[in-house]
Amino acid sequence: MTTTSGIASGIRRRSLMAAVSIAALLSFAPAALAQDLSGELVILQWQGGTDAEMWKKVEDAFIASHPGVTIRELNITAQGDARGGIRTAILGGEVVDIIINTWPAFRAELADAGVLRPIDEQWASFGWDQKLSQSWKDLGAIGGVTYGLTYTYGDRSGIWYKTSHMEKAGIEPPKTWEEFLASFDKLKAAGYATPVAVGAKYWSHAEWFESLLLRTAGVETAAKLAAHEIPWTDEAVKTTLKKFAEMLAAGCCGDPATMFANDWDGAADLVFKAETANYLLIGMWNNARARNDYGLTEGVDYGLFQFPTLGMGHDDTSSVDTKELNATANGANPAVADAFLDYIVGAEAANIMAGYGYASPSSAADSSLLGPVQQTATAAVAQSKVQFVLGDLLPGDLVDEYRVQLQKFLQDPSDANIDAVTAAIEAKAAESY
Amino acid sequence: MSNPATSSGVADVGRASSLAGGGRRKLAATRGWRFSNAPVAFFLLIPVLVLFGIAVVFPLIETIRLSFFDIKGLGKPKYVELGNYVKLFADPAFRNTLTTTLTFTLATTVVSVGIGWVLAMLCSFAPRLTTAFRVMIFSAFGISEAVAGYMWIGIFRPDAGGLLNTVISMFGFPGFAHPWLGDTNTALGALIFAASWGGVGLPLMLCFASVQAIPKTVLEAAYMDGAKPMSIMRHIMMPLSLPGVRVAIFINLLGALRAFDIIYVLTGGGPVRSTETVGYFMYRESMTQFKLGYGAAATVVLLLAVLVISIPAIIQRTAGAK
Numbered sequence: 127m128t129t130t131s132g133i134a135s136g137i138r139r140r141s142l143m144a145a146v147s148i149a150a151l152l153s154f155a156p157a158a159l160a161q162d163l164s165g166e167l168v169i170l171q172w173q174g175g176t177d178a179e180m181w182k183k184v185e186d187a188f189i190a191s192h193p194g195v196t197i198r199e200l201n202i203t204a205q206g207d208a209r210g211g212i213r214t215a216i217l218g219g220e221v222v223d224i225i226i227n228t229w230p231a232f233r234a235e236l237a238d239a240g241v242l243r244p245i246d247e248q249w250a251s252f253g254w255d256q257k258l259s260q261s262w263k264d265l266g267a268i269g270g271v272t273y274g275l276t277y278t279y280g281d282r283s284g285i286w287y288k289t290s291h292m293e294k295a296g297i298e299p300p301k302t303w304e305e306f307l308a309s310f311d312k313l314k315a316a317g318y319a320t321p322v323a324v325g326a327k328y329w330s331h332a333e334w335f336e337s338l339l340l341r342t343a344g345v346e347t348a349a350k351l352a353a354h355e356i357p358w359t360d361e362a363v364k365t366t367l368k369k370f371a372e373m374l375a376a377g378c379c380g381d382p383a384t385m386f387a388n389d390w391d392g393a394a395d396l397v398f399k400a401e402t403a404n405y406l407l408i409g410m411w412n413n414a415r416a417r418n419d420y421g422l423t424e425g426v427d428y429g430l431f432q433f434p435t436l437g438m439g440h441d442d443t444s445s446v447d448t449k450e451l452n453a454t455a456n457g458a459n460p461a462v463a464d465a466f467l468d469y470i471v472g473a474e475a476a477n478i479m480a481g482y483g484y485a486s487p488s489s490a491a492d493s494s495l496l497g498p499v500q501q502t503a504t505a506a507v508a509q510s511k512v513q514f515v516l517g518d519l520l521p522g523d524l525v526d527e528y529r530v531q532l533q534k535f536l537q538d539p540s541d542a543n544i545d546a547v548t549a550a551i552e553a554k555a556a557e558s559y
Numbered sequence: 560m561s562n563p564a565t566s567s568g569v570a571d572v573g574r575a576s577s578l579a580g581g582g583r584r585k586l587a588a589t590r591g592w593r594f595s596n597a598p599v600a601f602f603l604l605i606p607v608l609v610l611f612g613i614a615v616v617f618p619l620i621e622t623i624r625l626s627f628f629d630i631k632g633l634g635k636p637k638y639v640e641l642g643n644y645v646k647l648f649a650d651p652a653f654r655n656t657l658t659t660t661l662t663f664t665l666a667t668t669v670v671s672v673g674i675g676w677v678l679a680m681l682c683s684f685a686p687r688l689t690t691a692f693r694v695m696i697f698s699a700f701g702i703s704e705a706v707a708g709y710m711w712i713g714i715f716r717p718d719a720g721g722l723l724n725t726v727i728s729m730f731g732f733p734g735f736a737h738p739w740l741g742d743t744n745t746a747l748g749a750l751i752f753a754a755s756w757g758g759v760g761l762p763l764m765l766c767f768a769s770v771q772a773i774p775k776t777v778l779e780a781a782y783m784d785g786a787k788p789m790s791i792m793r794h795i796m797m798p799l800s801l802p803g804v805r806v807a808i809f810i811n812l813l814g815a816l817r818a819f820d821i822i823y824v825l826t827g828g829g830p831v832r833s834t835e836t837v838g839y840f841m842y843r844e845s846m847t848q849f850k851l852g853y854g855a856a857a858t859v860v861l862l863l864a865v866l867v868i869s870i871p872a873i874i875q876r877t878a879g880a881k
Contacts, residue, residue, distance in 0.1 A: 210846035213633060239633035327741070328827055386830035387717040387741025400718050522632065522848040533831045537743075 164194030167462045168222040170215065171199040172208035176414040180482040181226075187478060188469050195462050209522070216241060223457030224466060227274065228449045229518045234268050236452060242273045243455040245467065249275075252468045257488045265514070266450055274450035277470040278484045280410030281503035282445035282515050283337040283433040288397060289426065291318065291404045299431035303369075306434040307376040313404050314377070322378040323403035325393030326385035326536055329517060329529050333407045333445075334373070336516045339366045340443040341436045345513040352519035354559045358552035364544050369436065371539035382537045391415075398422065407433070409447055413483040413499055424483070425498030432506045444510035447518065448487075520558075527554040619862075625855035632849050643856035652832060653840060653857065660836040660864075663751060664815040670755035672807045675762025679803075680796045682763075683770040684788060693763060700760030708824025711753040715739040715825075743833040746826055750834050754821050758814070762807035769803025770796050809872045816865055837861045 173181055185197045200222055202211035209232050212225065216236075225242075227233055236242050249255065249263065249272055258276070266274030287299060295316035300306040310321040324331050339348050343362035350356045351363065379385055388396070394412055396403040398420045406412065416422045435441040451470060453463050469475055476491030483497055485504045496504060517525050531547045626643055628636040647653050678696065682689040699707070714722040717738030724736035739749040773796065781791050819838040822828060828835035828843065835843070837857060845854025 207847055210849055213849050214846075216633065235632045235634070241633065327829060381738075383738040383742035383745075383830070384717055385741065386743075387715075387738035392716075396718060400720065402718065523850065526843070526848060530829075530831060533829070537831065 162194070163192045163462050163465055165196075165459045165462060167195055167197045167224070167459055167466060168457070169197060169199050169466075170202065170212060170220075170222040170225045172202040172204055172211060173226065176418055176482060177411065180479060180484065183478050183482075184470070184475050187474055188466055191469070191474075192462070192465065195465075221456055221458060222454055223459050223463040225452045225454060226449060227452050228447060230265075230274075230514055231519055231521060233266075233274050233450070233452060237268050237271075237273050241454055241456075242452050243457075243460070244271045244273060245275060245453055245464075246272045248453075248464050248467060252464070254468070254471060257471045257490050259487075259489075262487045265448065273452055275452075275467050275471065276448045276450045276487050277475070278479055279446055279448040279487055279507070280485065281430075281432075281507050282333060282409050282447050283340070283443075283510075284407075284410070284430040284503050284506065285433060286394075286397065286406040286408065286412055286416070286428060286430050287404055288401070288422075288428050291316070291397075291401070295404075299429065300434050301431075303372075303434045303436045307372065307378075310376050310378055318402060318404050320378075320380040320384070320396070320403045322373070322405045322407075323388070323393035323396040324379045324385045324536075325388040325390040326382070326533055327387065327389040327392070330390035330393065330408060331385060331536060332517050332529055332532055333515075334370060335366060335532055336445050337407065337433045338369050338436075339363070339516065340445055340513055341433060341440050342366045342369055342438055344440040345443050345511045348513045348516060352514075352516055354555050358555055359545075359548045363548050367535060367539070367544045367547070368541070370535070371544070374536070374539050379536075382533075385536055386533065398428065410483070410485070410500065410503060413497070417483065424500075428499070430499045430502055432502075442509070442511055444507055444512050445515050446507055446512045447515045524551070524554050524558040527551060622855045622858050622862075625852050626859050628852040630849075630851040630853075636852065639852070643853050644860075646853065647856050647860065652835070653837075655832060656835050656837045656840040659747065659834065660816065660838070662747065663754070663818065663834075663836055664812060666751045667754045667758055667815045667818075668808055668811040670751065671758030671811050672762040672766075672804065674755070675759045675764075675807060676766045676797075676800070676804055678759070678763050679766035679770055679800070680792050682767055683796065686771070693767065696763050697760035699757050702757060704754075704757060704818075704820035705824050707753065707757050708821045711749075711756075711821075711825055712740075715749055715753075717741060740826055741830055743830050746830060746834050750822060750825055753825060754815070754818060757821075758811055761810060762804075765803045765807040765810075766800055767803075769800035772803075773799045805872075806876075809868070812868050813865060816861065816868070837864070 169185070171178070171181065185199075189195055189197060200215060200220055202208050202215060204211045209229060212232075215222075225236070227236075233242070254275070255263075262276045263272055266272050266276055285299075291313065292299065295309070295312045295318070297309050297312050300309050313321045324334065336348075339351070339362070342365050347356065347360075347362050351358070351360070356362070373379070390406075390408050393403070394406055394408065394415060397406045398416060413424065416428050417424055422428050432444070451467055453460065453467065457463050471486070471488040471490065473488075473490040473492070476486035476488045477495055479486055480491060480493075480495035480500075483500050485491075485493075485496060485500055493501065493504060517528070520528060528551050531551050534550075535543060535547045537543075625636075627638060627640060629639045629642065630636045678693075682693055713720075716722075717724070717740075721736075723739065727733070727735045737745065739745050777795060777799070778791065781795055786794070817838050818836055819842060822834055822836060822839045823842070826834040828839045838861065841854050841857040841861060843854075844850045844857060848854075
C-alpha cells in the first residue's frame with residue numbers, strides 16, 4: 127500500500143529526475159542538434175569551372191561532417207551575369223535555402239523583395255564575430271541588417287604579368303604610373319605588340335576605370351558615385367578618364383577594334399598563351415586559370431603587382447570583389463542552412479578554398495596555404511582602403527550604359543568625348559535611381 | 560468522266576483531299592458527316608487545344624499584359640499603360656536596333672536565298688552527281704546556331720589563332736588581318752556572313768525542289784531549240800522556280816527577324832551595340848536588366864513585325880483554299 131506521503135515523495139523524486147534529465151539534455155543541446163541536422167539543403171549555384179569544382183569539394187566536406195544532410199544544387203547556367211537566371215528561378219517558384227551572391231546591389235534587390243532572411247541572430251549565436259571583422263559584417267548589411275556572409279574576396283586592383291616578359295624587356299613590375307607608362311615602349315621594343323590586354327567586348331575594360339577612379343579620387347568618391355550622390359559629370363570622373371586617356375596615348379592597348387574583339391578570357395590568352403600582350407587587370411579568378419588552363423607555376427611563371435601609384439593622395443586604395451552566401455526566407459531547411467553558413471567561415475572550408483587559390487576573410491583560415499601571388503594580393507588588400515567593384519554596385523540598366531559609354535571612350539578618348547560620355551552615363555543614372 | 564466509286568477508306572481520304580470546296584462538302588455529306596458530330600471533333604481536338612493554349616496563347620497574352628507594366632528586377636509591377644511603348648520608341652538604343660534588324664534581316668535573306676537559289680539551279684543540271692554536295696550544304700542548317708557561333712568565333716579571332724586572319728596572312732596580305740568582330744564597321748558584316756552560312760541549306764532544298772518540279776518537256780523543248788545552260792537558268796528555271804524562292808524568302812525573313820543565338824555568341828550585340836537586333840535587345844532588357852515589362856514591349860513590337868511579314872505571305876499561300 128502506498129501512502130500519500132509516499133506518493134508525494136515519489137512525484138518529487140520523479141520531478142527531480144525529470145528536471146535533471148532536461149538540464150542534462152539542455153547542456154548537450156548544441157552537440158545534439160549538430161548531430162541531428164538532417165534533410166536536404168538546396169543551394170542556388172551559378173559558378174562554373176574551377177569555382178564549381180571548389181564549391182563541390184566544400185559541399186562534400188560539409189556532408190562528411192553532417193551525414194544526415196544531403197545537398198542539392200539548383201544550377202543556373204549563365205554566360206557573364208547570372209542575375210537574370212537567378213531571378214527567373216526565384217520568380218519561377220524554385221525554393222532554395224542558400225543563394226551564392228557576388229553583387230551587393232542584387233542582395234538589396236533580393237532583400238527588398240523579401241527573398242532573404244536576416245542573419246544577425248546567427249551572427250551572434252554562432253560567434254562569427256570571432257572569425258570575421260566588423261567591416262565584413264558591414265559589407266553584408268543593408269540599413270544595419272545583415273543578409274550576406276562573405277566567404278571569399280579578391281583583389282581587383284592587381285595587374286597580372288608573365289615573368290619572362292619582364293625579363294625579356296629588362297624591366298621590373300612598375301610601381302608608379304610614370305614607370306608603368308614608360309614600360310610600354312620597353313615591352314614593345316622587346317617584341318610585344320600590345321603591352322596591356324584590354325578585353326572590352328563586354329565589361330572588363332571597366333576594371334581600368336574603376337581602379338583609376340579609386341587612385342584618383344578615393345573610396346569615398348567612388349562610394350558616392352555608386353550611390354549617385356555625385357553626378358557622373360563630376361570632375362573626379364573626368365579626371366579619371368583623362369588618366370585612362372594618358373595610358374591609351376602612351377600606346378598601351380592597340381586599336382579599339384582589337385580591344386572590342388576580346389572578353390577578359392581572350393585578353394588573358396593574349397598575355398599567357400599567345401604572348402603578344404603583357405599586363406592584365408582582372409580579378410583573382412585568373413589565378414586558377416593561369417595554374418590550371420595555362421599550366422603555369424604561381425609566383426614563378428607569372429606574378430601580380432598592385433595598381434601603380436598615381437601620387438594623387440589615394441594610392442592606399444584597392445578595388446575588391448567578394449562572394450557571399452544569402453539565406454532565404456522560404457528555405458525548407460533553415461537549420462542546415464545556418465550550419466552551412468557557419469561551416470563556410472570555418473577553418474576546413476577556408477582551407478579547401480585556399481587550396482584553389484581563393485582567400486577567405488575568416489581568421490580561422492590558414493593564410494600560409496595560399497600561393498605566393500594570392501598572398502601578395504591578400505597583403506595588398508589588407509593594407510588598403512577598399513571599395514567594392516563599382517560595376518556590381520550600380521543598378522542593372524545603368525551598368526550596361528556605363529560599360530557601353532566606356533567603349534565609346536576607348537574609341538575616342540578626347541576631352542570633348544569624355545564630356546559626351548560622362549553626360550550620357552549621367553542621363554541614364556538620372557532615370558535609374 | 561466520273562471517277563468510279565471506291566470501297567477503300569484510304570482512297571476516299573485521298574480523293575477528298577483532291578477535291579475542292581463544294582466537292583469536299585458533298586463527299587463529307589455522302590459519308591454521313593453531320594453538324595451533330597462537331598462535339599466529338601472538338602473533344603478529339605482538346606489535347607491539341609490545351610497544349611496550344613499552354614505553349615502559345617498563354618505566353619502571348621502574358622507577354623502583352625506584362626508590356627503594360629513597369630517591372631524592375633524582383634520589385635512590384637507598376638501599371639504604366641502605354642508607357643513602355645512610348646519609352647521604347649524614344650529610346651535611341653531601340654531605334655538603333657530597328658535599323659540593325661532591318662539590315663541583318665534583309666542581308667542574310669538576300670545572301671542565303673540568293674546563294675541557295677543559284678546552287679539549286681546549278682545542282683539541277685546534275686541532280687545525282689550533286690547529292691552529296693547538297694547534303695553537306697543542308698547539314699549546316701541542322702547545326703545549332705550557338706555551336707556555329709563558336710565555330711565562327713574561331714574563324715574571326717583577332718589574333719594569330721584566327722582562321723581567317725591566318726589564311727589572309729598565308730596569301731601574303733598580313734596587313735589585311737583584322738579584328739572582324741571588334742570593329743564597328745565590320746562586325747555586322749561578319750555576323751551576316753556567319754548567319755548566312757547556316758541559312759543556305761534550306762533555300763537550296765526548297766529551290767531545288769521547285770526546279771525539279773519544272774516539267775521536263777519545257778526543259779527538253781528549250782534544249783531542242785538550242786538554248787544554252789545560262790539561258791535555261793535565266794529564262795526557264797528562274798521564273799518557274801519562283802514559288803519555292805518565295806517560301807524560302809518567307810522562312811528566312813522570319814528566322815532572321817528573330818535571330819538571337821548567333822548574335823549572343825559572336826558579338827553580344829557589340830561592339831558599342833553595333834550588332835544589337837530587336838531580338839537581342841529584348842533579351843538584354845528582359846534577362847540581363849530584368850526589366851520584364853520593357854522587354855515584353857520590345858517582344859510585342861517584334862511580334863508585330865513578324866505578323867506584318869507573315870500575314871500577307873500566309874494569305875497569298877492559302878488563297879486557293881476554301
